[in-house]
Amino acid sequence: MSAVLRLEDVWKSFDDHEVLRGIDLEVGAGEVVALIGASGSGKSTLLRTVNLLEPIDDGRIWLGGDDISDPRVDADTVRARIGVVFQQYNLFPHLTVQGNITLALRHVHRRSKREADAAALALLERVGLADKASSHPDRLSGGQQQRVAIARAIATSPDLLLLDEITSALDPELVGEVLDLVRALADDGMTIVMATHEMAFARDVADRVVFLDAGRILEQGPPAEVFGAPRQERTRAFLARFTA
Numbered sequence: 214m215s216a217v218l219r220l221e222d223v224w225k226s227f228d229d230h231e232v233l234r235g236i237d238l239e240v241g242a243g244e245v246v247a248l249i250g251a252s253g254s255g256k257s258t259l260l261r262t263v264n265l266l267e268p269i270d271d272g273r274i275w276l277g278g279d280d281i282s283d284p285r286v287d288a289d290t291v292r293a294r295i296g297v298v299f300q301q302y303n304l305f306p307h308l309t310v311q312g313n314i315t316l317a318l319r320h321v322h323r324r325s326k327r328e329a330d331a332a333a334l335a336l337l338e339r340v341g342l343a344d345k346a347s348s349h350p351d352r353l354s355g356g357q358q359q360r361v362a363i364a365r366a367i368a369t370s371p372d373l374l375l376l377d378e379i380t381s382a383l384d385p386e387l388v389g390e391v392l393d394l395v396r397a398l399a400d401d402g403m404t405i406v407m408a409t410h411e412m413a414f415a416r417d418v419a420d421r422v423v424f425l426d427a428g429r430i431l432e433q434g435p436p437a438e439v440f441g442a443p444r445q446e447r448t449r450a451f452l453a454r455f456t457a
Contacts, residue, residue: 215242216275217373217404218263223272223282225258232258234428236272240373243402247415247436250425251451256408259425260375263406264297277372293321296366296374300381302358304350304365310337311346314365322369336364340394356387360394367398374398376407392418412455416440424448 218240225233233255240246248256261267263274265281265288274282281291304313314336315329324332337343340360342353350358359379366374376395380388392414399405399418409415415422416436423433424445432439432448443449 216240217242217244217277218406219275220259220263221273221275223259223262223274224270225255225262225267226270232428233262233269236428236430238423238430240404240406242404244421245399245403245405245419246407247419247422248406248408248425249410249412249415249422249451254425255428256425257377260297260377260406260408263373264295264375265291289321293317293369294372296369296371298359298362298366298374298376298379300378302350302355302362302382304358304362306350309347309349310342310353310361313350313361314368317365318368332368333364336368337361340364341390354387355383356390359383359387359391363391363394363398367403372404374403374405376405376409378408378410380409380411412440412452424451426451 216239220236220238223233223236224231236259248259250256258267262269269282272282273280276291276294308316311330311333314333318324318329318332319326334343334346337346340363342357342360345353345357350361353361380391383391392411396418419436421433422436422439424431424439426447432443432445439448440452443452
């Protein structure tokens with residue numbers, strides 16, 4: 214399995230607060246990695262460093278064979294290879310659903326309007342929202358908006374998809390429809406790194422679960438091992454909150 218993403222001894226602080234403390238992580242092609250841990254453990258910051266939204270203080274980050282932590286790297290070129298979905302949908306309110314999806318296709322990847330529109334409609338069909346192509350985001354439910362955000366993120370066929378707590382802002386009844394879409398992407402072989410509090414989903418869908426605690430990777434392994442027989446007491450205490 215070739216490495217799509219590799220972090221080597223990555224450190225990140227905000228003022229005097231160390232948020233990432235020597236992170237080593239490798240993600241293979243087609244692998245789904247779930248990051249779990251308490252709020253403040255560093256999950257979101259880790260994803261933001263990968264997408265170059267936060268510069269690292271030390272270490273290196275590789276995307277494929279490219280060192281994207283090199284300060285000379287063009288951030289926009291890197292981000293064009295990574296799809297990202299955040300907690301909040303971050304859709305452009307003045308654009309239609311179709312317009313949100315075609316924006317990067319047309320202006321970053323230089324696809325023609327006809328090609329971009331056709332790709333957007335195919336994606337909307339895939340996520341079950343073909344009838345919402347001409348709607349604006351404020352006319353959609355939270356779950357529908359998040360599915361559009363995922364469609365926008367994968368429209369450019371990224372090397373890597375980053376998902377940052379994408380169900381945390383949703384009403385409980387809408388969580389399932391979004392996770393079903395992520396499950397389908399995983400089944401299709403997309404490389405995914407996701408920060409999540411959905412333990413059952415991480416157990417069922419991820420190839421590997423990574424437990425972060427205070428900015429360090431304390432434990433990682435196949436879901437059956439991490440959830441079924443965690444080695445670290447801190448991991449056991451964290452998971453007990455979800456299985457009580």
